[in-house]
Amino acid sequence: MNGTEKWTDLTARLGSAAAMVLIGAFGIWMGGLVFHVLVALICGMMVWELVGILRPDSTKLPLLLGGATGAAVLLSVYLPVGFALPVLLAPALIGFGQIERNRTIYMVFTVMILLSGFGMIQVRDDMGFGWMLWLVLVVIVTDVVGYFAGRAFGGPKFWPAVSPKKTWSGTAAGWGGAAVVGLLFSINTGVGLQLIGISVAISMASQMGDIAESAMKRKMGVKDSSDLIPGHGGLMDRFDGMLGASVFLLIIGQSIGFPPGLA
Template identity: 35%
Template sequence: MRIISAIVLGLAVLLITYFGGLPFRLMSAVMAGAIFYEWCAMRSERSLNMYTGLGAALLAVIMVLMVFGQPATILFLGLAAALLLLALHGWASGTGFGLVAGLAYATAPTLALVHLRADDRSGLFAILFLFAVVWTTDIMAYFTGRTLGGAKLAPSISPGKTWSGALGGTVFAVLAGGAFALHESAAHGAVLIALIALILAIVSQVGDLFESALKRRNGVKDSSNLIPGHGGVMDRVDGLMAAALVLYLVAALLGGAESPAHALFRI
């Protein structure tokens, strides 16, 4: 079941990513909703109280605006306002700021992912670059760690991860990302593309460790059981979402918030 789920899910994601546009935005919105649900579930906040309901409503509004193609600037400003509103409610009611973090965790990387993809081939190449780096990091960290073993990376958080795995995954990710610089559409040379790949490889592993720490703190093995044989959505996209946000920020600094992918690949 685990292998079948992985193949079906992977093919579906790649197909939707290829088409982009509305299908990609809808997929991203569903993913954000699942992540927010899992965040609430892990923190035992699934009961529909005013605080949780407000967070879900704010998420829904932002996702609807995103699906209908609103500009990145409007969406990120809307997210900032939503986080402020949720924080004020959490402070006034004494319920804390857990859902503020959950809304940010589910929404900011999703907005980044959608605006990286946009509706053109530059966006497609940017997302494929992101996938290549993150997936290579994950796969090669596992196999390198299993082969070489050695000192544990973070034994109190994720006992199975090793320094050899982390370094191996990073090296192979840099090679995978650097290969994109060979394409004629690359807006920068191999050194900068490889440097971005290096940053993303590190960030994706930090994102993975963050989610592991969150699960350990809340006493759960998986974020949910939404994906048969794989646990939850957060379990599958923790590193990807962290890396997507960082790639968006880097590309936006290089080429603007509305068309960040054009700063990386010009097609």
């Protein structure tokens, strides 16, 4: 690959990224119902893409399961936790009975999407704008720094059979970028320096989400989850890192006393 070919998709990626940043920033800033609806729409559309990959012969099923997912995420926010949890998981089980093949893939990814949406809403509602911004920045910086470092430095591939463009240089650079975000937030929020390590762990979890989605697409023989976003593919292609990061934070947040040092 020559120097020009490395950057052929950069213009489309930057334009789409700018639009997504503006929409996401508005939703995070507004919080409340605006953010809840935005997250529910994203989750519903990701399941729509997922079912479209697993059942390309059906047009109705992706819409039904995507709509059920979005509704479940939104409804779960306004229910007591004990009632929210079964509502949240219902679309995964309902779809499991409707997907004739690759049911495990559907159930695992749908549960991740549902928990990710619930986790993001919990971070914004319970911890506020600043910590939601931290989570998003860790994921974005991991992806952006990894993209540019991987294209610039190249080197050994991370998992060429599944993700041919991902390199160890880009992967490690993503950790470094996340560490810088953690350092800056630890300085400006008064939390302990443990936030640096947590940020790197969140970065790794986001990369795991990216790898899991790449492996699923490779198994299903598709390049992108959809063509909704020029230069990026679909919403799952763009938010796969957030799936891993927010689910990981939702699981470990209580056990580590997050944010660290504020108790």
